[in-house]
Amino acid sequence: MVERSEIVDTMAGLALFADLTRAQVEGVSHTFEEQWFADGERILRQGLGGSALYVILEGEAAVHIDGQRRAGLSRGDFFGEISVLLGDPPSADVVAVGSVRCAVLAGPDVETFLLTYPRVMYRMLQAAARRLRQANQWRS
Amino acid sequence: MAELTPPFPPGRYPIVIVGSGPGGLQLSTSLTARNIAHAVLSQDEAPGGMFRRFPLFQRLITWSKRHSPVGAGTRSYEWYDWNTLLADNPARRALLPEFMDGTSIFPTRAEMERSLVTFAERSEVRVRYGCRWEGIRRGEDGFALETSDGEYSCRVAVFAVGMAEPWKPAIPGIDAVPHYVDTLPVREYANKRVFIIGKRNSAFELADALHPWARQIVLASPRPAVISLYSRSASASVRARYVVPYEDYLLGGGTLALDASIDRIERLGEIWRVHTTGTTTPGSLTFDADAVIAATGFTTPLGTLRALGLKTFSRDRIPSLTPFWESVTVPGIYFGGAISTGAVGLRKYGLSSLSGSVSGFRHNMRVLAEHLARTAFQAALPRRVLSPTQVVPYLMAEVGSAPELWNQRAYLARAVSVGEDGRIVDEGILPLQFFLDSSGPDGVAITVETDDRGEHRSGVYVRHRGVVTERVLPAGPLLTFDTPDHRAQLYDLLKPLLPSGAL
Numbered sequence: 152m153v154e155r156s157e158i159v160d161t162m163a164g165l166a167l168f169a170d171l172t173r174a175q176v177e178g179v180s181h182t183f184e185e186q187w188f189a190d191g192e193r194i195l196r197q198g199l200g201g202s203a204l205y206v207i208l209e210g211e212a213a214v215h216i217d218g219q220r221r222a223g224l225s226r227g228d229f230f231g232e233i234s235v236l237l238g239d240p241p242s243a244d245v246v247a248v249g250s251v252r253c254a255v256l257a258g259p260d261v262e263t264f265l266l267t268y269p270r271v272m273y274r275m276l277q278a279a280a281r282r283l284r285q286a287n288q289w290r291s
Numbered sequence: 292m293a294e295l296t297p298p299f300p301p302g303r304y305p306i307v308i309v310g311s312g313p314g315g316l317q318l319s320t321s322l323t324a325r326n327i328a329h330a331v332l333s334q335d336e337a338p339g340g341m342f343r344r345f346p347l348f349q350r351l352i353t354w355s356k357r358h359s360p361v362g363a364g365t366r367s368y369e370w371y372d373w374n375t376l377l378a379d380n381p382a383r384r385a386l387l388p389e390f391m392d393g394t395s396i397f398p399t400r401a402e403m404e405r406s407l408v409t410f411a412e413r414s415e416v417r418v419r420y421g422c423r424w425e426g427i428r429r430g431e432d433g434f435a436l437e438t439s440d441g442e443y444s445c446r447v448a449v450f451a452v453g454m455a456e457p458w459k460p461a462i463p464g465i466d467a468v469p470h471y472v473d474t475l476p477v478r479e480y481a482n483k484r485v486f487i488i489g490k491r492n493s494a495f496e497l498a499d500a501l502h503p504w505a506r507q508i509v510l511a512s513p514r515p516a517v518i519s520l521y522s523r524s525a526s527a528s529v530r531a532r533y534v535v536p537y538e539d540y541l542l543g544g545g546t547l548a549l550d551a552s553i554d555r556i557e558r559l560g561e562i563w564r565v566h567t568t569g570t571t572t573p574g575s576l577t578f579d580a581d582a583v584i585a586a587t588g589f590t591t592p593l594g595t596l597r598a599l600g601l602k603t604f605s606r607d608r609i610p611s612l613t614p615f616w617e618s619v620t621v622p623g624i625y626f627g628g629a630i631s632t633g634a635v636g637l638r639k640y641g642l643s644s645l646s647g648s649v650s651g652f653r654h655n656m657r658v659l660a661e662h663l664a665r666t667a668f669q670a671a672l673p674r675r676v677l678s679p680t681q682v683v684p685y686l687m688a689e690v691g692s693a694p695e696l697w698n699q700r701a702y703l704a705r706a707v708s709v710g711e712d713g714r715i716v717d718e719g720i721l722p723l724q725f726f727l728d729s730s731g732p733d734g735v736a737i738t739v740e741t742d743d744r745g746e747h748r749s750g751v752y753v754r755h756r757g758v759v760t761e762r763v764l765p766a767g768p769l770l771t772f773d774t775p776d777h778r779a780q781l782y783d784l785l786k787p788l789l790p791s792g793a794l
Binding site: 175178259 | 460461466512513514515550551552554555569570571602604605606613619635637638639640641642658701727728742743759760762763783
C-alpha cells in the first residue's frame, strides 16, 4: 500500500510551517506524531506534567481553566508550548470540540526542534507576541 | 494443532476474536479465565501470528531472562521475561526461557514461536484455523463477519490481526523497490552498495545483518533515529540490539545514517539512483546503489472495516482507539495485539507505550478481557477489599514490582477506590488515561514513569471530590520505592482519602 502525502500537504498549509521547504515539512511531519481526539476528550490537562506541543490540523478545541471556558482554538493554532518551555504543568485544560486532529511534538523534543528550524521558532514568537498584545488590549 | 473437528462453526457468538498471534491468544485465555464465551478465528494453520515468519533475521529485540532477581513463574518475573504470555496458572508461566539455549537474553524467532504454540496447548486455547476473515458489516445487535467458512455474528468483534501488511510511503519509483519482507539471503548483497529507506528497528536490523557483507550501507529517512540508549525508552525507534551500524556511522566507518526525504528512485540498468533532500541538514544528495530496500514498516489490514467509518491515524495505518482499545468511531469494534497501539495514552515526556510489542500488549489484552467482562457482559468478577492499613504497602509493592506498570509506563496504572462509606476496593489495572478522564469515587492510581531526564519514578494520581492531582515519587539510584520515606510521602498524599492512623 502506498500512503497519501496528505499530512505533509496539511502541515505545509499552516502559517507555523510556511517558511519551510517541502523536504523540511516532510521531516517535520515524521517528527511530530499525528493524533485524533474525540469530542470532549482532554488534549492538554491542567496540572499534569510531561506534556507536549500541539498543533491543530483539523477541528476546534476549547481552553478551560478550572472548568470555565476561556478561549477557542482552531486549525493552525498551537498550544502547550508555554508548559514545555517553562517546564511547568499546563495552567489550563484544552478540550476537543468535535473531532480534533493534532500534530504532537513531545516536550523533550521541542528545544531541538525549534533550534533545528529557527523559522518555526520565529513564527511561534510572532504568534506569542500577538497573543500578548491581545491580552494587553483586553486588560486596557 | 488443528482439532479434528474445527471448533467454532459459523454462527452467533458473544465475542469473535480474529487472529491467533500473541494478541489473540492472550485475549482468548484471559476471557476464558473470566468465563466469557467467545470464538477465535484465524487464517493461519497454527498459532504464532507474525512470529511464524518474523523477525527476518531470526532474533527478537526484547529480553527474556532465565535468571533474574525474582523467582521464575512469579508475577514479578514477567518484567524480566517480556515475551511469554500471561497466565493465571503458575504452571503456564515463564514458558519462553524453557526453550532458550542460553546464548542470548533475546530469544530467537523459532523459540518465540515454540513458546506461543506451547502456551496455546497448555492453556487449551481453541482456534478455528484456516478460516479467513473477508468482510464485516453491521448486523442485528452487533456485527456480521464474512469468512471463508461462512458468516459469524457477534456483539463485539476484536481484531488481533497484527500490523502485518507491508507498507511503503508515496515516493516516485518506490513500487519497484523490494520491501523488507522481500530481502534476499545476505550473501546476495556481498560487496554491494545497499541503500535502506528507513531508520527504525527493521532498517537497523537489515543494516546489522548486511554489515558483514555489503560494501557500503546508507540508511535514510526524514526523521532522525531515536536510539533507546539516549531516550531511555524501549519504545525508541532503534533498540540496543542494532546499534552497531549506528556506531559505525558515528565513528565514520562507512555506514551512513542520514536525515533526508527520498524524492524519487530510478532504475538505471543494473543500478538504482536515489535522489534525496536533507531535512535536518539542507541540501540535495544523490546516491547510486546496487540494491535498495524499503524498511518502511507495516500497516494494519483493515479491509472492509473502513466502510464502517473507522477513523485512523499515522498515515492511515493505525485505527484511532479509546483507552480500552475500542474504535473511537465504531463502538463494538476492538483491536488487540500490536494494533492496540492505536490507544496512544498520555505519552508523558514523549514516551510511548509498549503496546506495539508483546511485552506491552499482553497486559492490555488482560485488561481488555476484564473490561469486556464487566461492561459488555456484566460479569460479577470479585474485587479485593483493602483495609486502610493495607493501602500504602500494597501500592508501594505494586510500583516496585508490578510488570504491568513497568512494561506500560504512564500508560497502565494500579487503581484503588474509596467509597463514601469508606470501603476501599482494588479496582485492578486500568489505563491511566481512563482514570484521569473518568468521573468516579475518590481514589488513587499509581504508575511507573520515566521523565525527561531519564529518571524512573512513580506517578501518584489522587482523585478527591472529582479533582485529580498529580505527584511524583523519585525512585533513587537502586530503583526502589519501598522505603520509609516513600511510604511517608504516599501516606501524606492519601491523607484526604484514608482515616488517620492508616500507616
